[in-house]
Amino acid sequence: MSNKRQHQPGDGDATEPATDAEVTRPRSLYDATGAQLAAVLAGEPAYRVKQLWAGLYEQCKALDDITTLSAPLRAKLNEELPTSLLLVRESASDKGDTIKFLWRLADGDHPIETVLMHYADRVTVCVSTQAGCAMACGFCATGQAGFSRQLTVGEIVEQVVRASRHAKQRKQRVANVVFMGMGEPLANEPAVWSAIERFHGDMGISARHLTVSTVGIVPGIRTLANRPLPVNLAVSLHAARNELRDDLVPINKRYPLEELMTACRDYLRVKNRRISFEWAMIAGVNDSARDASELAKLALSLKPTAHVNLIPLNPTPGFATRGTDAAGVRRFADRLTDRGVNATIRRNRGTDIDAACGQLAAGQPVVLTGRRSV
Numbered sequence: 001m002s003n004k005r006q007h008q009p010g011d012g013d014a015t016e017p018a019t020d021a022e023v024t025r026p027r028s029l030y031d032a033t034g035a036q037l038a039a040v041l042a043g044e045p046a047y048r049v050k051q052l053w054a055g056l057y058e059q060c061k062a063l064d065d066i067t068t069l070s071a072p073l074r075a076k077l078n079e080e081l082p083t084s085l086l087l088v089r090e091s092a093s094d095k096g097d098t099i100k101f102l103w104r105l106a107d108g109d110h111p112i113e114t115v116l117m118h119y120a121d122r123v124t125v126c127v128s129t130q131a132g133c134a135m136a137c138g139f140c141a142t143g144q145a146g147f148s149r150q151l152t153v154g155e156i157v158e159q160v161v162r163a164s165r166h167a168k169q170r171k172q173r174v175a176n177v178v179f180m181g182m183g184e185p186l187a188n189e190p191a192v193w194s195a196i197e198r199f200h201g202d203m204g205i206s207a208r209h210l211t212v213s214t215v216g217i218v219p220g221i222r223t224l225a226n227r228p229l230p231v232n233l234a235v236s237l238h239a240a241r242n243e244l245r246d247d248l249v250p251i252n253k254r255y256p257l258e259e260l261m262t263a264c265r266d267y268l269r270v271k272n273r274r275i276s277f278e279w280a281m282i283a284g285v286n287d288s289a290r291d292a293s294e295l296a297k298l299a300l301s302l303k304p305t306a307h308v309n310l311i312p313l314n315p316t317p318g319f320a321t322r323g324t325d326a327a328g329v330r331r332f333a334d335r336l337t338d339r340g341v342n343a344t345i346r347r348n349r350g351t352d353i354d355a356a357c358g359q360l361a362a363g364q365p366v367v368l369t370g371r372r373s374v
């Protein structure tokens with residue numbers, strides 16, 4: 001079992017990786033390490049901790065269903081280490097294959113969301129890593145709603161455990177976790193990394209099926225490169241020239257494309273895992289022949305070449321523009337393919353329940369800002 005330190009919600013600069021000083025003691029059941037559970041179960045035989053750990057992470061059971069523990073022990077654990085997420089709403093779309101969970105965090109009213117996606121050959125969970133996001137990408141509902149706070153490792157882990165419990169009802173097992181929900185994962189890297197260790201070491205999810213997405217936090221990419229597991233890196237690129245990217249993804253002003261590509265190259269050298277570029281397709285903004293050519297150049301500059309995921313932009317109320325139409329997306333994909341770049345057009349899951357990329361705002365009000373100057 002993992003014995004890593006946990007992350008405490010930080011009040012610092014949410015655009016920077018959290019520091020070790022912000023990593024303190026656990027707050028909830030899923031924040032607790034084995035040693036901390038053992039402390040709560042003091043006086044019980046050592047195997048009780050193993051039973052509890054297996055119930056929580058291998059079987060993904062609710063505490064009350066771990067009947068290898070006595071009712072008084074479960075009551076004590078419930079009392080001393082409550083869970084973090086209160087389910088507010090569960091919505092389904094795609095004939096029940098996409099489920100969005102809206103949670104309220106136990107310490108207040110920060111809403112966050114998790115999306116569970118059932119495919120023919122796999123089950124994927126998309127997790128949030130922050131309540132809100134400070135990155136302010138103009139086309140993203142989460143960014144428009146602002147930043148509330150970092151999530152703890154327990155709050156991240158509990159999202160996957162509870163989604164897994166839901167998948168088990170369909171006799172399916174979560175095999176993929178993507179850190180692409182609310183928030184910028186690498187601005188909360190210590191908690192994200194501890195969660196990755198829990199998913200990999202305790203829930204049996206392969207590192208190759210864990211994907212960390214980033215909008216381009218260069219120090220975070222470097223930290224991730226020094227971590228031991230070869231997790232996938234997905235870079236939310238959306239523009240391949242600084243002038244446009246500064247506008248679409250404001251963090252580009254701090255870490256421009258040249259720096260970002262150097263960090264990607266270094267990540268590849270250490271991990272040897274193909275990087276993917278995410279590209280939200282915005283009509284008349286980043287879907288021209290010039291954009292395709294610039295994107296192809298960046299993708300081909302990495303070895304192995306970056307894989308490009310094209311995401312038709314989802315409508316969000318604060319960004320008064322629209323996604324590229326299906327023919328335009330196809331044309332753009334062909335331009336990439338013609339240049340030797342592998343590109344996939346991502347099918348949007350859950351658009352009707354605001355569960356698709358760039359739509360997670362947890363029901364918070366989104367301010368109308370009108371068309372951006374691009």
Ligand code: SF4
Nearest residue numbers: 133135137140143183
């Ligand atoms: S796209 Fe990602 S990084 Fe940008 S505001 Fe939205 S959640 Fe944050």
